[in-house]
Amino acid sequence: MPKTLFEKIWESHLVAEEKDGRSLLYVDRHLVHEVTSPQAFDGLRINLRKVRRPDLTFATMDHNVPTSDRSLPIVDQISAKQIQVLERNCKEFGIMLFDIHSPNQGIVHVIGPELGITLPGNTIVCGDSHTSTHGAFGALAFGIGTSDVEHVLATQCIWMDMPKTFEIKVDGKRKNPHAITAKDIILSIIREIGTAGGVGTVMEYRGEAITDLTMEQRMTICNMSIEAGARAGLIAPDEKTFQYLKGRRYIPKNYDELVDFWRENLKTDVGAHFEKSFTLNVNSIAPQVSWGTNPAMTTDVTGTVPFPEEYAKGNPDEEKAAIKALQYMDLKPGTPMTDITLDRVFIGSCTNSRLEDLTEASRVIKGKKVSPKVRAMIVPGSQLVKRQAEEIGLDKIFKEANFEWRESGCSMCLGMNPDILARGERCASTSNRNFEGRQGAGGRTHLVSPIMAAAAAIEGHFVDVRELDVI
Amino acid sequence: MKGSVIKYERDNIDTDVILPGPYLKIHDYNELAKHAMEGLDINFHSKVKEGDFIVAGRNFGCGSSREHAPIALAYSGIKAVLALSFARIFYRNAVDGAFLLPIEIDENAYKEISEGDVLEIETSKNEIKNLTKDTIYKMKPFPELIGKIIAAGGLFNYKP
Numbered sequence: 001m002p003k004t005l006f007e008k009i010w011e012s013h014l015v016a017e018e019k020d021g022r023s024l025l026y027v028d029r030h031l032v033h034e035v036t037s038p039q040a041f042d043g044l045r046i047n048l049r050k051v052r053r054p055d056l057t058f059a060t061m062d063h064n065v066p067t068s069d070r071s072l073p074i075v076d077q078i079s080a081k082q083i084q085v086l087e088r089n090c091k092e093f094g095i096m097l098f099d100i101h102s103p104n105q106g107i108v109h110v111i112g113p114e115l116g117i118t119l120p121g122n123t124i125v126c127g128d129s130h131t132s133t134h135g136a137f138g139a140l141a142f143g144i145g146t147s148d149v150e151h152v153l154a155t156q157c158i159w160m161d162m163p164k165t166f167e168i169k170v171d172g173k174r175k176n177p178h179a180i181t182a183k184d185i186i187l188s189i190i191r192e193i194g195t196a197g198g199v200g201t202v203m204e205y206r207g208e209a210i211t212d213l214t215m216e217q218r219m220t221i222c223n224m225s226i227e228a229g230a231r232a233g234l235i236a237p238d239e240k241t242f243q244y245l246k247g248r249r250y251i252p253k254n255y256d257e258l259v260d261f262w263r264e265n266l267k268t269d270v271g272a273h274f275e276k277s278f279t280l281n282v283n284s285i286a287p288q289v290s291w292g293t294n295p296a297m298t299t300d301v302t303g304t305v306p307f308p309e310e311y312a313k314g315n316p317d318e319e320k321a322a323i324k325a326l327q328y329m330d331l332k333p334g335t336p337m338t339d340i341t342l343d344r345v346f347i348g349s350c351t352n353s354r355l356e357d358l359t360e361a362s363r364v365i366k367g368k369k370v371s372p373k374v375r376a377m378i379v380p381g382s383q384l385v386k387r388q389a390e391e392i393g394l395d396k397i398f399k400e401a402n403f404e405w406r407e408s409g410c411s412m413c414l415g416m417n418p419d420i421l422a423r424g425e426r427c428a429s430t431s432n433r434n435f436e437g438r439q440g441a442g443g444r445t446h447l448v449s450p451i452m453a454a455a456a457a458i459e460g461h462f463v464d465v466r467e468l469d470v471i
Numbered sequence: 472m473k474g475s476v477i478k479y480e481r482d483n484i485d486t487d488v489i490l491p492g493p494y495l496k497i498h499d500y501n502e503l504a505k506h507a508m509e510g511l512d513i514n515f516h517s518k519v520k521e522g523d524f525i526v527a528g529r530n531f532g533c534g535s536s537r538e539h540a541p542i543a544l545a546y547s548g549i550k551a552v553l554a555l556s557f558a559r560i561f562y563r564n565a566v567d568g569a570f571l572l573p574i575e576i577d578e579n580a581y582k583e584i585s586e587g588d589v590l591e592i593e594t595s596k597n598e599i600k601n602l603t604k605d606t607i608y609k610m611k612p613f614p615e616l617i618g619k620i621i622a623a624g625g626l627f628n629y630k631p
Contacts (some may be wrong), residue, residue, distance in 0.1 A: 018614040020631055036536065043627075064496060076498040115591035129536040129560055143560055147567035147626050158627070161616045195483055196530040199559060229533060230557055259510060296485050296535075317482055324481070386490050414492040414535070433534060435487040437510045 002269035004165050005236050007052075009140040009266075013123045013330040015157055023160055028122040029139075030152050031108045032059035032095065034086040035416070036127030040091040051093040052156040058117055059090050060098040062107045064416040066405035067379050070100060079329035079417065087276045087364030093153075095464075106382020107406045108349040113219065114247025114384055120237040120262045125152055130350045130432065132225040136218035137245070138237035138266045140202070143226060163231045167274035170209040172283035178360065178464040180285055182217035182351060183430070183449035185209065187288040191298045198230030201276065204268065205235050207364055209282045215244040217355040223351045224432050227295040231241040236267045289337050289462055290434045290447040292325035297434070298447065299337060299383035301464045307333040328436055329444050330424075338462050340446070344427040344458035346439070348406075349413035352430035352450050358389050360399045361454035363470050370402040371460030376425035377404040377419065379411040403457070415440045428456040472572075472593075473602075474522035474550055477515070478586040482528035486540040486561060487527050489532065493566065495539055500628055504537055504546035521548035528554065531560025534549075538568065545570035551592060552554075552597070553610075566617055569625035573617075574599070580608035594621075 003011075014026040030042045030053075037059070051057060064079040074080040083100065090097035098104040104111055105222060109130055114116040120138040124131060125233055127149040144158065152158055174180040190197070199208055203225050205218075213221070220234050225233030238455070242259045252258060284302035293412035299306060308326065310333075312319035326333065331340070346363055348352070360382065368378045378398050380386040386408055389395055395405045411418040413431035419429055421443025430453050434445040448456065451471070485552070486512030490503065497503050508515035525544070531554035532540060541564050544552065551572040565573045574592065576584075580599065586588070588603040592610070599608045613621060623629040 018615070022619070024587075024631070036538065038498060039538075047627075073585065076496075082496050127536055129534065131536075143536040145536050145560060145564035145567060147564065151567075151626055156620060159620075159629070160616050192609060195533055196558070197557060199530070199556065226534075229530060231559055283488065294485070317480075320480070321482055357551075367600040394551050413488075416492045416495055420493075433487065435485045435534060440489045441491065441510070 001416040002272040002336065004268045005204060005266060006140065006165055006234055006272060008161065009121055009123065019148045021162055023162055025123055025160055026159055027125050027152050027156050028056060029117055030056060030057045030393065031112055031123040031124065031126035031131070032149070032427045033063055033108050033128065034061045034082045035063040036146050037089065037149055038082065038085050039146050041093065042154055044093070047399050049154045051095060051153045054094040056151070056274040058084060058093045058154065059095050060105055060108055060111060061086055063410045065100055065409040066417050067409050067419055068413045069153065070407055076418070080331060082465050090166050103383050106384065107350045107353065107410055108342045109223065109344045110354060110381030114248065114382060115139060116251035118244050119245070119251070121266050125158060129226045130223050133219050133223040133350055135222035135225065135233040136215060136235050137241055138235060138262070140232055140234065142232055151161060164201045164232065164275040165362040167202045167277040168203050168205045169277065169279040170205060170282060172209055173212070173373040174209065174282050174441055176466060176471060178363065178471045179287060180282065181360070181449040181451065182213055182220040184285055184288045185280070185282055186221045187290070187295065187298045188285050190224065190228045190295050191288070193226060193228055193278055194297045195294050195295070196229045198225060198228035200253055201230050202227065202234055203230045205233065206268070210235055211238060214356060215240055216354045219354070220351055224295065225447060227432055237262055239468055259350060275349065287449065287452050287465055289452065291331060291337070292322065293330065293434055293436050295432065295434060295447060297322070301337050301452070301462055303337055305331045305337065311324065313406065337464055338464065341426070341454055341461045342374055343425040344387065344421060345374055345453050346379070346412040346427055346431065347427040347450050347453050348379030348381065348411050349431035350381065350410070351432045353379060353385065355385050355388050357430065357450040358394050361450040362394050364451060364458060364465065366397050366403045367401065368401055368458045372459045373460050374457050376402070376457040377406055377412070379406045382410050412439050417419060428453045428462065472550055473591045474524045475520070475590045476524050476526050476584055476586055477509065477519060478526040480528065483530045484527050484595060485534035485539050487534055488533055489540040490537060490543045495537060501544055503543040507543035507547045511577065515549065516615055519547045519549065522550055523548055524590055525549055525552045526554070526581065527552065529556045531557050533558035537572065538559045538564040540567070541565040541570040562617070566620045567626040572621065573598035575607060580619065588607045
């Protein structure tokens with residue numbers, strides 16, 4: 001019987017399966033960070049358990065680390081403590097840690113792929129919802145909570161009910177791939193299927209517009225699968241995938257043999273059945289800007305802030321939600337999106353902080369200055385991204401334009417370190433969530449692509465990047 | 472299990488409002504509880520009582536994988552969240568540590584239950600009694616794995 005890629009990976013990792021569908025899955029890679037792991041390690045200690053496979057477990061610190069000068073001590077004592085606790089735990093349990101001074105430190109979902117820890121066909125878990133990012137490599141990757149982190153540390157396995165399959169077909173060809181980015185594709189998908197559209201499913205992205213994408217762009221797509229509620233996002237690996245990983249630090253010695261196996265096996269068979277399907281055509285999509293307080297509340301940059309009744313299409317709950325969102329965002333229906341002015345711009349996060357994101361942003365920044373009304377920062381996803389960007393002179397372009405050029409980490413995506421919005425501040429952000437208070441209590445977030453964020457920083461308001469000469 | 476209702480007529484109550492990011496550095500569960508729901512309802516901490524239930528709309532707990540979210544609610548005294556639907560990581564986190572029961576209810580129950588109503592939940596019968604309104608609602612039965620983890624009293628007591 002023809003099978004989907006998800007079903008193949010799932011079945012090849014089953015350790016046990018009950019008749020009612022409860023399944024125990026083997027975990028190939030476990031990524032750990034400072035925020036969701038302390039209680040898990042405490043649990044191991046209390047129960048006198050060891051880490052089952054320290055060799056398959058990798059840790060870094062990304063959520064609360066400051067992005068300022070790392071030669072200075074961490075001012076926030078509670079953050080400093082959380083970081084020390086991870087260092088102590090990794091030492092005690094024999095886990096590889098990329099600490100704050102490591103040349104490999106970075107956002108866990110940026111460093112996994114760039115170090116070759118993420119491999120096609122793997123099962124990958126991490127105590128972070130954006131673990132779905134690794135699906136870009138044809139890996140089945142789930143975000144989990146701290147109890148499951150402890151369970152995986154102790155057993156290298158996880159109990160799950162089998163998710164359903166959801167095909168996301170992305171057809172067509174983007175007219176201008178600099179202006180219409182992977183971020184615009186995934187925001188368009190979430191806008192259509194909603195924040196709960198993928199609940200209980202693994203979404204496999206397929207079609208010409210997906211194979212067209214680079215690996216970094218595919219990561220942006222899979223990263224935001226969780227914003228549609230999906231358990232995971234998945235893209236079948238191809239030559240781009242194998243080329244991207246080749247020569248990376250932690251790939252297995254028999255990499256070439258594995259590639260032969262992956263090429264043959266890691267794809268959805270012709271005629272395989274998906275339980276749900278959705279199709280997006282990218283031919284006519286515009287750059288996207290979110291206007292509300294969840295990622296589905298998004299519209300075209302050429303559009304206007306919607307009237308709640310128009311957005312709700314007859315659903316009273318949606319209408320109420322839109323009214324509340326517009327109050328929080330301090331926006332009036334009918335306002336052109338390009339009239340929205342900004343106080344802050346953030347380019348970073350596990351969604352959009354990789355070298356291509358920064359290179360794309362630099363196209364509109366080069367030779368320009370950030371609007372005097374805007375404070376703008378760029379936070380590379382990892383120390384490697386930072387070094388690579390500096391090698392090709394991107395840091396100079398950014399600094400000359402008055403962008404702050406920071407150290408790597410999650411930063412203003414979730415407001416756990418000093419990089420936060422003040423109450424009432426409005427931010428164009430390349431991150432993944434525009435929830436109330438996400439970037440700081442009372443802060444207002446508009447989700448956009450890196451090039452849209454960069455253009456907004458220069459102009460002080462949103463602009464349709466398709467109209468810019470450099471694009 | 473008997474308790475009174477705190478109701479939020481809202482979909483997509485995300486983990487960032489259930490427990491805002493800056494508090495993820497706190498390890499003491501009772502301290503976490505002081506900031507539960509702070510992003511949505513600044514009065515939550517003063518009004519919540521031991522044994523209360525939250526009633527909410529669709530996709531409760533969407534967003535981050537932070538187990539701190541159900542922990543903060545549980546240590547505030549919340550014994551169950553009754554919602555039209557749940558985001559899956561929150562749903563699992565709620566039962567893994569036996570923090571609280573995530574119960575899916577239907578539109579009718581969601582509309583009828585009011586703030587302050589006293590409910591009695593009988594999971595063995597998949598029933599919710601509204602003692603204030605003298606009505607009985609059906610709850611959606613737990614999926615196999617979730618039901619068995621709940622019955623065992625958490626993930627680490629669960630044996631297949």
